[in-house]
Amino acid sequence: xxxxxxxxxxxxxxxxxxxxxxxxxxxxLGPHFLAHARRKRHQRTFSEDDRI
Amino acid sequence: MSDTQEVExxxxxxxxxGNTTSSIAYTSADGKPELIANEEGDRQIPxxxxxxxxxxxxxxxxxxxxVRNHGNTVAYFRDFLGKKFSEIDPTNAHNSAHxxxxxxxxxxxxxxxAGKPAVNITxxxxxxxxxxxxxxxxxxxxxxxxxxxxxxxxxxxxxxxRAALTSAALDANIQILQVIQEPVAEALAYAARDNFQTADKxxxxxxxxxxxxxxxxxxxxxxMYTILATAHDYxxxxxxxxxxxxxxxxxxxxxxxxxxxxxxxxxxxxxxLECEVVKRTLSIATSASIxxxxxxxxxxxxxxxxxxxxxxIGRPLFDQIIKLAENVVSKAEIDLLDIDExxxxxxxxxxxxxxxxxxxxxxxxxxxAPATETTALNPSELAARGAAIQAxxxxxxxxxxxxxxxxxxxxxxxxxxxxxxxxxxxxxGTETFQTLLPAQTAMPARRAAEFNAPAEGGxxxxxxxxxxxxxxxxxxxPAPKDEDDSDDEEDEPEEVKSKExxxxxxxxxxxxxxxxxxxxxxxxxxxxxxxxxxxxxRIVGTQNGVRGxxxx
Numbered sequence: 125x126x127x128x129x130x131x132x133x134x135x136x137x138x139x140x141x142x143x144x145x146x147x148x149x150x151x152x153l154g155p156h157f158l159a160h161a162r163r164k165r166h167q168r169t170f171s172e173d174d175r176i
Numbered sequence: 177m178s179d180t181q182e183v184e185x186x187x188x189x190x191x192x193x194g195n196t197t198s199s200i201a202y203t204s205a206d207g208k209p210e211l212i213a214n215e216e217g218d219r220q221i222p223x224x225x226x227x228x229x230x231x232x233x234x235x236x237x238x239x240x241x242x243v244r245n246h247g248n249t250v251a252y253f254r255d256f257l258g259k260k261f262s263e264i265d266p267t268n269a270h271n272s273a274h275x276x277x278x279x280x281x282x283x284x285x286x287x288x289x290a291g292k293p294a295v296n297i298t299x300x301x302x303x304x305x306x307x308x309x310x311x312x313x314x315x316x317x318x319x320x321x322x323x324x325x326x327x328x329x330x331x332x333x334x335x336x337x338r339a340a341l342t343s344a345a346l347d348a349n350i351q352i353l354q355v356i357q358e359p360v361a362e363a364l365a366y367a368a369r370d371n372f373q374t375a376d377k378x379x380x381x382x383x384x385x386x387x388x389x390x391x392x393x394x395x396x397x398x399x400m401y402t403i404l405a406t407a408h409d410y411x412x413x414x415x416x417x418x419x420x421x422x423x424x425x426x427x428x429x430x431x432x433x434x435x436x437x438x439x440x441x442x443x444x445x446x447x448x449l450e451c452e453v454v455k456r457t458l459s460i461a462t463s464a465s466i467x468x469x470x471x472x473x474x475x476x477x478x479x480x481x482x483x484x485x486x487x488x489i490g491r492p493l494f495d496q497i498i499k500l501a502e503n504v505v506s507k508a509e510i511d512l513l514d515i516d517e518x519x520x521x522x523x524x525x526x527x528x529x530x531x532x533x534x535x536x537x538x539x540x541x542x543x544x545a546p547a548t549e550t551t552a553l554n555p556s557e558l559a560a561r562g563a564a565i566q567a568x569x570x571x572x573x574x575x576x577x578x579x580x581x582x583x584x585x586x587x588x589x590x591x592x593x594x595x596x597x598x599x600x601x602x603x604x605g606t607e608t609f610q611t612l613l614p615a616q617t618a619m620p621a622r623r624a625a626e627f628n629a630p631a632e633g634g635x636x637x638x639x640x641x642x643x644x645x646x647x648x649x650x651x652x653x654p655a656p657k658d659e660d661d662s663d664d665e666e667d668e669p670e671e672v673k674s675k676e677x678x679x680x681x682x683x684x685x686x687x688x689x690x691x692x693x694x695x696x697x698x699x700x701x702x703x704x705x706x707x708x709x710x711x712x713x714r715i716v717g718t719q720n721g722v723r724g725x726x727x728x
Contacts, residue, residue: 135687136724142642142683142709145590148402150618151360152582153566155372156399160618161581170622170702 188324188353188571189314190563191307192361193341195254195268196386196414197523198223198306199560200314203568209368209561214313220523220556221313224251224272225305230290234309243445246272248286252387253306255410256282256299258340265410268387271445275299300344308348324351326567328361328559330383330390331406353570353578358383359392360401361562362521365553366544367399368565374399376614377516382501382534383559384524386414389497391504393515395616398623402591402616405508409500412493414455414524420489421451421481425466429477437472446471458483459526487529498533511647512538513675520545525555589618590705598699599639599679600627609677612701615644622702626716629691636688638699638713640726642681648674686713686722 150157163170190209192199197220200212211219216236226238226249233241241249252268253275261277269275273284276296283296315322327341338355345352359381367373376397383390389412393404425447426438437443450466457464463482471477487494505512518534518541525531531545546552553561570578580586597611612623630636652670688697696716703709707728714721 135689135722136684137686138684138724138726139682141726141728142592142596142703142707143594143681145619145707146593147588148591148616148618149584150587150589151357151394151401151403152354152587153356153360153562153569154364154367154399154401155569156374157401158569158581160400161586164586165580170620 187318187320187322188326188567189311189318189322190361190560190565190567191310191325191327192358192559192563193254193307193327193329194223194385194559195252195388196223197221197556198310199557200310201557201560201564202314202318203564207568209365209564209568211557211560212314212317214310215316221310222251223254223306224249225302225309226250227286227288230288232305234306240449242272243442243449246441246445249273250284250286250297250302253282253284253299253302255388257303257344258300258334258337267411268415271441271448300340301347303341303344304347307345307350311348311350323349324353324567324571326354326356326563326570327352328356328358328563330388330408331357331359331392331403332390332408351575353573353575354566354582356563356566357392357403358559359390359394359406359519359521360403361566362519362558363394363396363401363562364565365558365561366519367396368561369553372399376617378404378510378514378616379517379519380501380505380515380538381519381521382497382525383521384413384497384527384530385522386524387411389413389500389522389524391500393504393508393510397614397617398621400618402618404510404616405504407500407504407507409496412496412500413522414452416493417455417490417524417527418448418451420493421454421486422447424481424485424489425451425477425479428479429471429475433473433475435473435475437477440472443472454481455486456526458486459528483528490527490529494529494533497530498537501534501537511645511673511675513540513647513673514645515541517541518543518545519558521555521558523556590707591615592617592619592621592703594642594644594680595677596640596642596683596701596703596709597677598625598701599641600697600699601637601639609641609643609679611643611677612699613703617703619703619705619707622700624698624700627697627699629693629695629697629715631693633692633695634690636691636697638686638688638697638722639682640684640686640701640709640711641679642683643677643679645675646678648676650674683709684711684724684726686711686724688713688715688720688722690720691715 190201221235222239224238226233226241249272251272256264266275275282282299285294287294342352379394381392389409391407395402454464465480467478528547531547534543595611596613600608650672698714700712709726712723
């Protein structure tokens with residue numbers, strides 16, 4: 125049980141953003157990369173991609 | 177129908193192009209990558225071309241000519257490709273045709289036609305001829321013309337070298353669809369065996385080849401590969417191991433016959449070829465014999481060596497390989513404990529001692545090598561297998577498709593710098609921490625996990641946190657000696673390291689009300705490219721859930 129008072133709306137509180145990501149290069153091979161490339165080129169999200 | 181024709185023209189093979197040997201592979205109808213043997217029956221085809229009496233010899237036949245026709249035999253040329261003469265290290269070519277400087281470009285002077293003067297052949301042309309022979313072996317085996325290929329090269333191959341390779345291949349009528357990195361191809365060979373499971377892990381790939389050794393740390397996240405660090409040693413490999421055997425047997429020969437076979441070019445070439453055979457035998461058997469007729473000054477030479485002796489004389493080299501592995505891990509700014517798997521690739525990885533040394537450096541890892549894993553794939557075949565797998569995946573793609581997919585716009589992605597996970601606080605205050613998205617995961621990415629609801633039910637707080645692993649060092653003092661312990665072995669205090677997850681930052685909290693005993697909680701996190709984090713928590717099988725977003 126949450127110990128303190130829980131007053132935030134929708135039972136969700138956001139405290140801090142994630143640490144700055146680092147840009148790195150993915151290796152363009154394997155089935156999962158090809159799926160990633162397809163999503164990125166068609167600007168689809170995961171769920172849109174699942175539906176197709 | 178043009179359908180069948182399209183399939184016919186679409187045969188794409190994988191080529192592992194090495195300094196010492198090259199391999200060709202295809203993917204069979206049931207989806208398994210398989211190596212293709214050339215006309216001589218070799219799956220590891222020596223990267224050697226030789227010219228004698230107007231004939232061109234290739235592979236094993238050409239390699240055999242290093243003894244009597246070394247001036248017309250071109251070997252170890254891959255690393256010269258696309259480089260200026262001033263940039264190359266010609267050491268390995270010392271016993272074959274020497275690279276020469278033709279207006280800054282690397283060439284070889286060989287007698288191509290009997291009775292004619294020697295001609296200069298550029299390294300690009302040599303490469304084209306080598307590729308043509310490889311591809312024709314593949315076409316003969318497959319019974320179909322082969323015009324397209326995926327080729328593996330080391331990670332330090334420059335853009336100029338890749339371009340030189342592609343244009344050399346075009347001269348040989350082969351279109352290279354993609355030039356891929358050896359260590360990732362090798363990792364892909366194992367991933368394909370395990371049905372491309374998407375477990376997140378960090379792999380160390382040690383490619384111990386003939387003339388060089390490359391070590392690479394690769395992060396695998398959701399089935400995608402990111403190289404974290406690479407290290408190379410251009411003097412470490414099978415050729416050096418052969419040289420230790422050459423020295424060993426040469427000393428024995430000198431004792432008997434008072435002449436040094438290393439001082440005579442032909443004797444040395446014979447001894448080198450035979451020592452390579454001995455080395456291969458010692459990877460399978462515990463002793464090997466060598467026999468060379470008329471090695472030097474007309475004397476025959478016969479001897480044997482056992483594996484233990486070989487491991488003793490090869491030890492400095494094994495130490496160097498381990499050192500390289502340690503270096504690349506520290507270059508990746510991680511601990512040895514962060515490595516989950518080790519893949520040993522390259523011909524020299526058949527050496528049992530090398531695999532054992534890796535096993536003691538990484539005691540908790542699977543070491544993929546024949547000596548440490550009975551189901552291991554052949555280390556010599558990994559790069560070609562990986563190339564064949566990629567070839568089968570892209571065989572239906574257009575060239576523009578592949579070019580667009582490999583464009584930096586697609587390949588450069590933001591990677592998480594910290595682990596993102598959840599801490600679930602149950603009613604009794606117990607906390608369970610689980611990483612969902614580990615550091616080095618490329619965004620966008622999404623992961624889900626299930627947890628058990630607390631036994632007594634009630635409200636559950638789910639904390640979304642950021643953290644990382646910390647290495648804990650513990651010094652265990654030496655155990656007190658038995659009183660009658662007479663051996664004077666030094667008991668040093670043993671340092672035991674262990675890994676722990678540490679929460680560094682609280683990102684968000686969610687309250688899930690009214691769980692009941694036996695129910696499951698499903699938590700999903702999705703990191704978006706812009707750095708936002710979408711989270712949901714839901715009681716499985718109900719509409720009861722919370723969703724929220726952490727802004728970038």
